[in-house]
Amino acid sequence: MQSSRARVIIMNAALGPLDYRVPHGMTVGPGSIVVAPLGPRQLLGVVWEADRLPTEEVGDNRLRNLIGVMDAPPISAPLRRLIEWTADYYLAAPASVLRMALASTSALEGARTTLEYRATGEVPQRLTPQREQALERIGERQGSIRELAAMAEVSDAVLRGLVKTGAIESVEVDLDAPFPIPVADFAPPELALRQAEVAGVLRDAVAEHAFRPFLLDGVTGSGKTEVYFEAVAEAIRARRQTLVLLPEIALTQPFLARFAKRFGCEPVAWHSDLRQSQRRRAWRAISSGEALVTVGARSALFLPYANLGCIIVDEAHETSFKQEEGVHYHARDVAVMRGLFEKCPVVLASATPAIETRHQVELGRYTELKLPGRFGKAELPTLEAIDMISDPPERGRWIAPKLVKAIDATLERKEQVLLFLNRRGYAPLTLCRNCGHRFQCPNCTAWMVEHRLTSRLACHHCGHTMPTPRICPECREEDTLVACGPGVERIADEAAALWPEARTAIVTSDTLWSPARAAEFVRRMEAGEIDIVIGTQLVTKGYHFPNLTLVGVIDADLGLEGGDLRAAEKTFQQIMQVSGRAGRGEKPGTVYIQTHSKDAPVMQALVTGDAESFYAAETDARRDADAPPFGRYAAIIVSSEDKEAAQLTATAIARAAPDIADMMVFGPAPAPLAMLRGRHRFRLLVHARRALAVQDVIRDWIGALNWSPKVRVAVDVDPYSF
Ligand code: ADP
Numbered sequence: 001m002q003s004s005r006a007r008v009i010i011m012n013a014a015l016g017p018l019d020y021r022v023p024h025g026m027t028v029g030p031g032s033i034v035v036a037p038l039g040p041r042q043l044l045g046v047v048w049e050a051d052r053l054p055t056e057e058v059g060d061n062r063l064r065n066l067i068g069v070m071d072a073p074p075i076s077a078p079l080r081r082l083i084e085w086t087a088d089y090y091l092a093a094p095a096s097v098l099r100m101a102l103a104s105t106s107a108l109e110g111a112r113t114t115l116e117y118r119a120t121g122e123v124p125q126r127l128t129p130q131r132e133q134a135l136e137r138i139g140e141r142q143g144s145i146r147e148l149a150a151m152a153e154v155s156d157a158v159l160r161g162l163v164k165t166g167a168i169e170s171v172e173v174d175l176d177a178p179f180p181i182p183v184a185d186f187a188p189p190e191l192a193l194r195q196a197e198v199a200g201v202l203r204d205a206v207a208e209h210a211f212r213p214f215l216l217d218g219v220t221g222s223g224k225t226e227v228y229f230e231a232v233a234e235a236i237r238a239r240r241q242t243l244v245l246l247p248e249i250a251l252t253q254p255f256l257a258r259f260a261k262r263f264g265c266e267p268v269a270w271h272s273d274l275r276q277s278q279r280r281r282a283w284r285a286i287s288s289g290e291a292l293v294t295v296g297a298r299s300a301l302f303l304p305y306a307n308l309g310c311i312i313v314d315e316a317h318e319t320s321f322k323q324e325e326g327v328h329y330h331a332r333d334v335a336v337m338r339g340l341f342e343k344c345p346v347v348l349a350s351a352t353p354a355i356e357t358r359h360q361v362e363l364g365r366y367t368e369l370k371l372p373g374r375f376g377k378a379e380l381p382t383l384e385a386i387d388m389i390s391d392p393p394e395r396g397r398w399i400a401p402k403l404v405k406a407i408d409a410t411l412e413r414k415e416q417v418l419l420f421l422n423r424r425g426y427a428p429l430t431l432c433r434n435c436g437h438r439f440q441c442p443n444c445t446a447w448m449v450e451h452r453l454t455s456r457l458a459c460h461h462c463g464h465t466m467p468t469p470r471i472c473p474e475c476r477e478e479d480t481l482v483a484c485g486p487g488v489e490r491i492a493d494e495a496a497a498l499w500p501e502a503r504t505a506i507v508t509s510d511t512l513w514s515p516a517r518a519a520e521f522v523r524r525m526e527a528g529e530i531d532i533v534i535g536t537q538l539v540t541k542g543y544h545f546p547n548l549t550l551v552g553v554i555d556a557d558l559g560l561e562g563g564d565l566r567a568a569e570k571t572f573q574q575i576m577q578v579s580g581r582a583g584r585g586e587k588p589g590t591v592y593i594q595t596h597s598k599d600a601p602v603m604q605a606l607v608t609g610d611a612e613s614f615y616a617a618e619t620d621a622r623r624d625a626d627a628p629p630f631g632r633y634a635a636i637i638v639s640s641e642d643k644e645a646a647q648l649t650a651t652a653i654a655r656a657a658p659d660i661a662d663m664m665v666f667g668p669a670p671a672p673l674a675m676l677r678g679r680h681r682f683r684l685l686v687h688a689r690r691a692l693a694v695q696d697v698i699r700d701w702i703g704a705l706n707w708s709p710k711v712r713v714a715v716d717v718d719p720y721s722f
């Protein structure tokens, strides 16, 4: 009897599919989530169609029995196809992709309830410094002992001690507590004519339940969110699930609030900041189909939705949709594939679509839906360049006189200002004025960035920090360290010196690291408690502050350095995005762009508003270079703590490269971050014609080689920056 055997993808990326015997009385089929033995261990796995995963046949007598089947719906056929496609396209192990679908194994445990802990407000008699720190940091938050201990940076034992004293109590959390159900017609907006047309197209597509990719292309403030909410409403009416992907978890909080206004309750949120119990509850509701709308970061893409009816990718051009670790996938592209397999529409919403996405429209694969103007009385802001060569700031300052004047006038009118600089910390480089010593990260090829708020130097790549020294470690002189160049903290200092009365706020991942922090920032902005925001890209997206009328881009040239293929495109998107924060209400907005390259095509496009010619020129340049979306790149990154081993392997891979007319291999060369987290990195860049199935070539080529276990080889198909 053939059904007594099952082919299983086991949760171990190093292993291929394995066959098991299905014991008497156990029923499994494709998609079943099972527990299987592996050596002395028990691992989760998923049963797969044997004919789709060829492997060496093992004789019946050598098969081991499956141990059990999880009490969860099987992984559906559309998701199985998506997992196969992703593993194939991005050259990843199916198990690594599957891991994202199962999210966390504990989500599968049968328990209906779990215990969490929170402070009672009682102060223990013996208040050690550790206990004090724990209670202070935990505040009103709740979580498992381990989560609270991590949050408070104390040991589990400290917390258990606090439980004994009664300062912390346990609460039972119902893991099956139902989520509220969004109401399609709770508070529908009155749509403008063009908005209504576009919403109608999206509604029909959802009702049809067929794969249709859309580019929802509208300037910032045109009502894209309002319009795609109509697609969500239609899916709710049909009792099918919607997934809304957002680029940053900092954006979820305002989104949740806005969603609740429209649909009467919040959607289910999925992001890395969830507690274990929240994760478990959300996973179960998503896999049962009970969670009608899920909003999440890219990791929400692979969850086992029971009946997906609509996928939205908001701010679809955002680079954070590209995952750079583990499975190197692009969530925007995988979202479209998921729509294909699930047979549902996919809406990519953006004010500045990526050239790749526009190209799909030109090829007729995606339908473009345009919202040309801002909604209501709001006008698009005017953009003006400030030439930092002819109109420079005073010595030691970074805000040019013209922008200073504009800020004066804006504050005078009691309106809000946003100063944008995509650099965290105080200064990007610290050096000794006496001996020239520069502070470099011991683990990475990167300078340490000074953070004055915490009095530390930090590496923005690996997170390594150290107290800012007063004495140069090289020449031993005291107080000789100087900060070079500006970061947001330095701009905040300058603003405080120029406008001592103004209330400033710094918005970066250092200050807005949780959804609660983000919500608090929004509240203060809306209440008018902030006059000047100084922020990184984190503040450029999604927010809607009607009283914010002036945006100053401190260094528009920042992204143009380095000769990246996408440098001009990214600069354009980022400045358009931050400009979009200005003048969203009834008052008009103005944007000043400080630049040293006023005549660069991207600056010209920004000030003239002629996006079309800019995109056309960029697209032509890509076509000429046979760069994406025309040709294709793949990067092969070879890394090791042992530099020589990495280099040897990289060279061996380059030597073994097959000689194929449609493919060129460059390198190996030190990767852009030649050392990262203590690992030396070498890179080969593969350039291939579109027609070539380059993944198959790379699989055969690299698959035939062996290397030392000290060396890691990762392939990044469609790498984002190089
Ligand atoms: P986008 O997503 O394109 O930036 P939004 O959907 O955020 O635009 O809309 C911008 C602002 O205009 C929001 O405050 C939104 O609530 C408002 N708005 C857009 N369309 C309508 C409408 N039809 N009725 C009421 N308010 C609208």
Ligand code: ZN
Binding pocket: 441, 442, 443, 444, 446, 459, 460, 461, 462, 463, 464, 677
């Ligand atoms: Zn580092």
